[in-house]
Amino acid sequence: MNQPNKAPEQFDAVIVGAGFSGLYMLRRLRQLGLSARIFDSADDVGGTWYWNRYPGARCDIPTTDYAYSFDPGLEKDWAWSEKYATQPEILDYLRFVADRYGLRSGIDFSTAVLSARWDTQDRLWTIQTDRGAQVRCRYYIMASGCLSAPKSPDIDGADRFAGQVYSTSRWPHEGADFTGQRVAVIGTGSSGIQAIPVIARQASRLTVFQRTPNFSVPARNGAASADRLKQLADDRDAYRHAARWSRAGMPVEPTDILGVTASDAVRRERFEGAWEQGELFAILGIFADQGINPASNDIVAGLIREKIRSAVNDPQTAEALCPKDHYFGTKRPCLDTDYFETYNLPHVQLVDLRSQPITSITEHGIDTVGESFDFDAIVYATGFDAMTGALTAVAVTGRDELSLKEKWAAGPSTYLGLMTAGFPNFFMVTGPGSPSVLSNMTVSIEQHVDWIAGCLAYLAGEGLETIEPTALAESGWDQHVRDCAAITLYPTANSWYMGANVRGKPQVFLPYIGGVDTYRRACDDVVAQGYLGFRLTGPGGERCRDGVIRSMQPDVALVLEAMAEMGLPALETLSVADARALMVASAQTRPPAPEVGEVTDAVMPGPGGDLPYRLYRPAEPEGPHPVVVYFHGGGWVLGDLDSDDPLCRDLCARSGTVVVSVNYRHAPEARFPAAALDAFAAVQWVHANASALGGIGGQLAVAGWSAGANIAAVACQLARDAGAPLIAGQLLISPVVDSDLTRPSYAENGDGYLLTTALMRWFWDHYADQADRADVRAAPLRGDLRDLPPACILTADYDPLRDEGMAYAAALKASGTPARHVRARGHTHTSITMVGVVISGAPLRAQLGQALRDFFPPGGHSSSKPHFLA
Numbered sequence: 001m002n003q004p005n006k007a008p009e010q011f012d013a014v015i016v017g018a019g020f021s022g023l024y025m026l027r028r029l030r031q032l033g034l035s036a037r038i039f040d041s042a043d044d045v046g047g048t049w050y051w052n053r054y055p056g057a058r059c060d061i062p063t064t065d066y067a068y069s070f071d072p073g074l075e076k077d078w079a080w081s082e083k084y085a086t087q088p089e090i091l092d093y094l095r096f097v098a099d100r101y102g103l104r105s106g107i108d109f110s111t112a113v114l115s116a117r118w119d120t121q122d123r124l125w126t127i128q129t130d131r132g133a134q135v136r137c138r139y140y141i142m143a144s145g146c147l148s149a150p151k152s153p154d155i156d157g158a159d160r161f162a163g164q165v166y167s168t169s170r171w172p173h174e175g176a177d178f179t180g181q182r183v184a185v186i187g188t189g190s191s192g193i194q195a196i197p198v199i200a201r202q203a204s205r206l207t208v209f210q211r212t213p214n215f216s217v218p219a220r221n222g223a224a225s226a227d228r229l230k231q232l233a234d235d236r237d238a239y240r241h242a243a244r245w246s247r248a249g250m251p252v253e254p255t256d257i258l259g260v261t262a263s264d265a266v267r268r269e270r271f272e273g274a275w276e277q278g279e280l281f282a283i284l285g286i287f288a289d290q291g292i293n294p295a296s297n298d299i300v301a302g303l304i305r306e307k308i309r310s311a312v313n314d315p316q317t318a319e320a321l322c323p324k325d326h327y328f329g330t331k332r333p334c335l336d337t338d339y340f341e342t343y344n345l346p347h348v349q350l351v352d353l354r355s356q357p358i359t360s361i362t363e364h365g366i367d368t369v370g371e372s373f374d375f376d377a378i379v380y381a382t383g384f385d386a387m388t389g390a391l392t393a394v395a396v397t398g399r400d401e402l403s404l405k406e407k408w409a410a411g412p413s414t415y416l417g418l419m420t421a422g423f424p425n426f427f428m429v430t431g432p433g434s435p436s437v438l439s440n441m442t443v444s445i446e447q448h449v450d451w452i453a454g455c456l457a458y459l460a461g462e463g464l465e466t467i468e469p470t471a472l473a474e475s476g477w478d479q480h481v482r483d484c485a486a487i488t489l490y491p492t493a494n495s496w497y498m499g500a501n502v503r504g505k506p507q508v509f510l511p512y513i514g515g516v517d518t519y520r521r522a523c524d525d526v527v528a529q530g531y532l533g534f535r536l537t538g539p540g541g542e543r544c545r546d547g548v549i550r551s552m553q554p555d556v557a558l559v560l561e562a563m564a565e566m567g568l569p570a571l572e573t574l575s576v577a578d579a580r581a582l583m584v585a586s587a588q589t590r591p592p593a594p595e596v597g598e599v600t601d602a603v604m605p606g607p608g609g610d611l612p613y614r615l616y617r618p619a620e621p622e623g624p625h626p627v628v629v630y631f632h633g634g635g636w637v638l639g640d641l642d643s644d645d646p647l648c649r650d651l652c653a654r655s656g657t658v659v660v661s662v663n664y665r666h667a668p669e670a671r672f673p674a675a676a677l678d679a680f681a682a683v684q685w686v687h688a689n690a691s692a693l694g695g696i697g698g699q700l701a702v703a704g705w706s707a708g709a710n711i712a713a714v715a716c717q718l719a720r721d722a723g724a725p726l727i728a729g730q731l732l733i734s735p736v737v738d739s740d741l742t743r744p745s746y747a748e749n750g751d752g753y754l755l756t757t758a759l760m761r762w763f764w765d766h767y768a769d770q771a772d773r774a775d776v777r778a779a780p781l782r783g784d785l786r787d788l789p790p791a792c793i794l795t796a797d798y799d800p801l802r803d804e805g806m807a808y809a810a811a812l813k814a815s816g817t818p819a820r821h822v823r824a825r826g827h828t829h830t831s832i833t834m835v836g837v838v839i840s841g842a843p844l845r846a847q848l849g850q851a852l853r854d855f856f857p858p859g860g861h862s863s864s865k866p867h868f869l870a
């Protein structure tokens with residue numbers, strides 16, 4: 001208890017947790033000359049390795065990599081005995097570290113932090129522990145682990161069982177002897193899968209209660225990989241550097257082989273190689289697309305199921321052990337030693353809770369539907385309230401009485417997974433929104449600790465006292481975390497990554513899946529930009545450079561990076577012929593385009609000669625269909641029927657319309673207004689021949705991308721002026737609608753996003769004389785916008801043409817023409833068209849497909865008012 005009148009002890013920082021994170025944090029703070037104290041409820045160091053002492057407990061990242069790298073001397077003085085060290089060995093290592101750096105003197109063991117409260121006046125945290133002591137600190141750091149708050153098993157009658165009860169995450173220090181006992185294990189995650197084969201060696205009968213079968217790979221434990229040891233011996237620094245800048249915190253070279261396009265032989269060879277290696281990041285990285293493409297994932301999952309079936313003798317048990325309800329990797333896969341083979345032992349039985357659920361736990365054992373079991377011991381391997389459980393277990397109260405639990409009621413919200421708005425000077429090591437559990441934890445921990453230490457050093461150096469993220473920066477990061485997850489298969493699983501294992505927990509994808517390297521770059525960029533998105537205060541005043549660190553869609557950013565690496569010449573520096581050849585060559589590397597019912601090439605008459613066209617007919621519903629006349633992009637200079645083929649297929653499949661893609665005349669051979677006149681002629685011809693094309697008479701819309709959208713918009717104006725044909729709608733994707741290259745979006749996005757200001761100028765120069773550029777057939781924004789077909793206009797954030805597209809939507813509306821604006825958030829001019837490559841474009845293309853459908857009221861003739869505006 002605090003002595004009356006005795007002021008609470010004060011530190012620069014209080015750290016919760018004496019595991020990998022807390023120990024290194026304490027060392028770093030001491031190096032900065034800051035006073036710091038760790039509180040830990042355990043009576044020794046170790047964190048997760050203190051508590052999880054169940055039989056068979058090991059790390060599932062090779063120990064060469066699952067270790068600190070901050071001190072080469074430490075690495076020299078510690079040698080791991082195995083590829084995957086056991087829990088006792090890892091605990092010994094952490095004890096060794098604590099002693100080596102004299103950290104124990106800074107730790108209060110057997111002391112749990114109950115609450116932490118921010119005092120706005122004093123700019124200090126008040127920490128209350130279960131020992132009665134209160135301490136105050138400037139910085140409050142939760143180094144409490146991602147998987148440290150055990151989840152309640154949530155099973156009826158759990159407190160009635162009279163036998164021995166064990167939990168893998170709170171294993172007794174004296175161990176457990178199951179010799180001759182009838183033992184139940186509930187749960188088949190990593191803990192269960194590691195413990196089951198070991199418990200089976202002692203128990204007289206072992207019954208495993210499995211809710212969800214899990215993918216598991218043989219760990220092939222033994223000596224550490226000779227190759228890795230050699231790499232470390234040869235150049236430790238290079239190895240550690242590569243790990244820090246890798247996707248997952250281990251120096252694994254990512255593949256660019258796609259599962260969907262690889263031959264059977266390559267698939268098998270890569271799979272068997274990873275299976276033999278016995279490492280998680282190997283099996284998770286067999287194909288570049290296995291985490292995002294269901295078909296690719298199915299290949300890996302299918303091969304693992306083959307292995308399970310061949311390991312387990314009883315076909316029914318094997319089938320029950322085969323995971324089929326989630327994509328491989330979307331729940332944490334496991335590494336095991338003889339797990340599946342254990343089910344071949346006569347005294348081991350699997351109970352599949354999906355077909356035989358538990359009704360209750362009884363005094364003697366477990367009752368399931370149709371069967372009762374008696375046990376001497378029950379082992380719960382039921383997992384954790386992951387990532388947020390330990391953080392919200394402490395009553396953290398920030399500014400304005402804001403409680404962390406309340407703030408996160410709908411899911412956690414953080415800036416970089418490091419801090420959260422409303423809680424000044426409150427840091428999380430590997431918090432939600434950081435790579436953490438998807439990475440090699442030790443690498444992520446060191447990065448977070450180093451970032452926090454760097455931040456505190458900066459504050460001290462600048463005479464600042466508080467740091468807190470802004471609401472804008474935080475919501476931007478949350479959005480980025482969601483965007484990264486959305487392009488993967490991960491959110492489809494009922495996993496603890498999603499919070500789905502804890503009843504009532506909001507289901508959001510908790511970790512950052514963009515990669516350790518990408519994440520580290522974001523953290524570094526925040527610092528380099530003067531702590532972008534943070535509000536810093538101190539006696540010297542307040543400073544804040546507000547902003548969002550990442551707002552581009554992650555797959556768009558990857559495409560840009562990949563293209564930059566290819567070092568292709570800028571199109572406008574090439575001759576027209578070479579630019580066209582480059583476009584054709586790059587189209588050849590595209591993934592397979594979506595299937596449609598039928599594709600036919602033909603020609604139609606045009607004002608300057610025949611115009612080639614390609615007709616896409618949907619597989620369903622049965623025709624006739626409404627018809628969409630589509631014009632490809634390419635600045636009136638480039639592009640052809642192939643260039644926009646994937647997009648046409650996609651639009652056709654999504655909208656259920658016949659799409660007629662027309663190859664109009666190109667500049668410089670045929671300059672303005674040839675393309676526009678061809679477009680209008682094509683619309684007239686398709687209208688006149690709709691039935692022969694399998695279309696519904698009178699149900700005609702136009703669509704186009706970029707310069708193709710320019711001539712589509714012009715065709716609508718010409719048709720209106722001519723009084724025919726009646727066009728039901730215009731879908732304009734990132735349209736060119738004006739020749740003014742001075743709008744802000746040109747200044748913001750004119751360089752670096754493929755369509756550049758220089759390229760746009762090159763296009764205009766080839767297409768139209770200066771005098772013609774104000775002509776409404778070149779710049780439809782300058783035309784009369786009344787009585788035009790309803791429009792759907794997509795604009796992309798990172799597009800020089802963004803502002804003119806938005807201006808067109810606004811001007812149409814102002815003129816009484818119905819117009820819907822679709823914002824392609826985080827996209828570039830081209831990314832939306834990259835079907836099968838830029839996955840984040842799919843929901844937008846779904847909106848475009850729906851817009852086309854909406855132009856045509858179901859079962860009726862087109863009216864001037866589309867469905868979505870009715």
Ligand code: NA7
Pocket residue numbers: 147153154155168186187188189190191192193209210211212332353381382383384496501
């Ligand atoms: P996990 O991976 O969350 O596994 C918990 C297991 O317990 C999992 O199979 C659960 O099935 C099962 N479970 C949880 N509650 C129940 C109930 N009520 N009834 C039956 N089965 C239940 O935790 P681990 O400790 O194994 O591993 C955690 C991480 O530690 C691991 O990923 C490594 O990173 C290290 P479910 O899948 O939810 O249906």
